[in-house]
Amino acid sequence: MKYLLIIINLLLLVGCSKNVETIPLVIYDYEDLYMQDFRTLIVDNISGDYQFASYDSKNSQVIQNEIIESVLNNTYPLLVVNPVDRLGVYPIIEKAKSVNTPIIFINREPLKEDLDLWEHVYYVGAKAEQSASIQAEIVTELFGGNPSNLNQYDLNQDNKIQAIILKGEPGHQDAEIRTEAVVEYIEDLGFTLDVLTIQEAYFSQTIAEEEMQNVIDDFGTQFEVIISNNDAMAIGAINTLKENDYFVDTNENGIINRETEPWIPVIGIDGLPPAINLIEQGYLYGTVINDSAAMAQAINELTYSIINNLPLTDLTYPLIDETYIWIDYKKYTPE
């Protein structure tokens, strides 16, 4: 018994002396498919002697505030926060400043004026406009790339792109910017975009399924492309389109052959694994990969540098304005 206690004590001592720093990772909502992926990438790619402790804010800023309050009381060297309400970030920054705990914000970009409140707050993310510009690129390339002479996908041959836009949560930064910017970029490229309707599907696959049915009921075969603010809504739209025979796998090989089988282009953003699958199967035409792996790497690198007091100048992904790390979106379409 005595020996057992000694061994346990030794183990405890070893455990203590190892002194692995724990970094709270506060996620806005575990239910979010993209964040599930992203969180796994962040936690699995730690680059040093620290570990992440994840917290679920359950899509409630109140819960997030509670988590922040409690983790700030425990003097962690750093917090990584995926805010629920990007407008409600300034109290978190002020609170962190008061206890001198740096914060890396991820996924939702706080207002610049808030990030400017303190020097030790950072944001790792992608520029929403960029996703829209790449999405615009995919759309225009699909239609042949020549604005004055659209290819066979201009079904009614009017040289205009009849589009349905699936918009995320109104007021959501990404939803607003992606919706607005994709239209602008397509038109900047010289194409005429005829937006038949903008359906608000709140980034949700199930809502998108319902909204798509409404679109089909209202517009039948008038639309030539569906531009979605994210992959989840694109997947939802595809599910409804399949039911309505816009996609028919006539030879039942599980793959839509764009040459021989009926299909309609749907384009998403995020590059979720199921979306990539759907691209392989020929359902989803393309997506803009939100490079989560690169972001996870950038977050880990920044985390490691901050807790080890290393200079922030030699990062793989450069720190802009001593605050931002921008990760580029990537185009993903079938070859």
Next chain:
Amino acid sequence: MKWFNKLSIGKRLNISFVAVISLAIIFTGFFTFNRSYDTIDTIVEDSSKEINKQIILNYENYFNDVRNLANYIESETEKHDLNDSEILEALYVDYARLNTDTITISLLDMDGMVLVSSQSSSLQSMYLKQRDWFQNAVLNDGIYYFSPPHYQDIFQSSSEMVISVSKVIDYTSNGISYQGVMLLDLSTDKIEVLAKQTNLGDDGYMIIISDTGQLVYSSNESCLDPSCESVKWVQDTIIGSDYITLDGADLYGNINTIHGTRWRIATFVDVNIIDATRTNMIVSLIGVLAATVVASTITAYVLTRQITLPLQKLTAHMQEIETHENFHQKVSIEGQKEVVILAHAYNQMTEEIKGLMDRLVTEQKEKRKTEFIALQAQINPHFLYNTLDSIVWLSEQKRNEDVIQMVIALSRFFRVAISRGKTIIPIEKEIEHAKNYLLIQKIRYSDKFNFEFEIDEEVYQYSVVKLILQPILENAIQHGISAEFDGYIEIRLLLKNDSVVFEVENNGYGLTQNQINEIYLMIENDHKQSVGLRNVYQRLKLYYGNEANLEISSVVDENTVIRITIPKQEVTK
């Protein structure tokens, strides 16, 4: 614990039960209280946070509705060209009317000129571009700006307090897309209504402040200014919760953000309720504990009573027998099987004892009677032989007078002695018997001694065991007569309290105390010597028990007194 072992079973059971139960209850109570004492804090904190959340939820729901309306207006605005400004205006009017909290809906161009408005009254001609709601909307493209309450001053007719919600949106005029600012002026009433729906307790209140530290709303009348303590505390604490004392009141404050508004809401709950809750808890806890102790005491009492009552009855009955030797009563006990068996056995036992005792008494009586008769019978023979020898001797001496006297005396002596077989005779007879005896002896001893009776006449109404004086007199003659001096015997009978006292005094050498003690020893035991005295003593004891006594006192070379005390027993006729 000695005292405890001395207690009755019932009391011991009661004390044990109550002690154990009370201890258990007190411990339970103590731990319960201790645990809840701490949890009450948590409960208060949690409930305060819960209230805060509820309030926030109410506001967020409301602002969500506002945003949804604004989103709708935004998309409608984008759809309708300003060429047909009447359509858009009608729409704005409709929505403003449908949403009673929305006082006006307006669209402004980037120069701050009102393009469309639900309110048709004439506009104040001023630079709306300078307004914070305008500037903040432009500053953060894509988000809704919620302003602190202010007087609605863009319309001449209005002087209401409003909250401005503004955002940069797109509109089309003559087919060209422009950016403009959408403005919704909300009545502050709703903020107040929502605040009043919440239950923050009697002394609780809430305040809402904007990101710039302006007071949006306060339900506390003593805090209507951003410089008040509550606002200062919110500014210092930023977000989170803590115990605070503000303006002398102990509060638990909770600060959170309201989603999408950049406002913070602080709720304050009076923590004196913690003390009140604690007091309540202690009171109810003590109440419950006391009730439990009382209930268990009663239960214990009833239970032990059921067990011990039959035992107590049995005990009482046994004590009754012990003190009054009353073997005739039987115990009738109902209750536990064991006790009934015990009582039954006890009844059998007393019955047996009763039988045994009765037999013993009868046997004793028989034995005493026999002994008594035997003792009584021992007296006479040798005296008769001696007397008869004396009579012969007197006859030979021709002392006829003496012979006659002696024979008469002898005859009387025996009449009394026999007394028709009675054991108890009137004292008068006993005296007669004594006199006759002395007469006979006096003649036999040729007047070597004298005797005298001194009698309280009242003694004649009492009776005595017969033949108690004669052996003593015989003794007195034997030891009181010597050749050196004349013997003298005095017999005294007197009443003393409830007793009759016989005293026989004789002169002579007397006895030492040692000798007296020796005699006592002899007469109390069967001893060959002092046969006469012993005979008297034992018959007295047999008949009167301890009520009779025989005492010897003596002064050496003076006298010896033998005193017999018997209880008064009236002569029966």
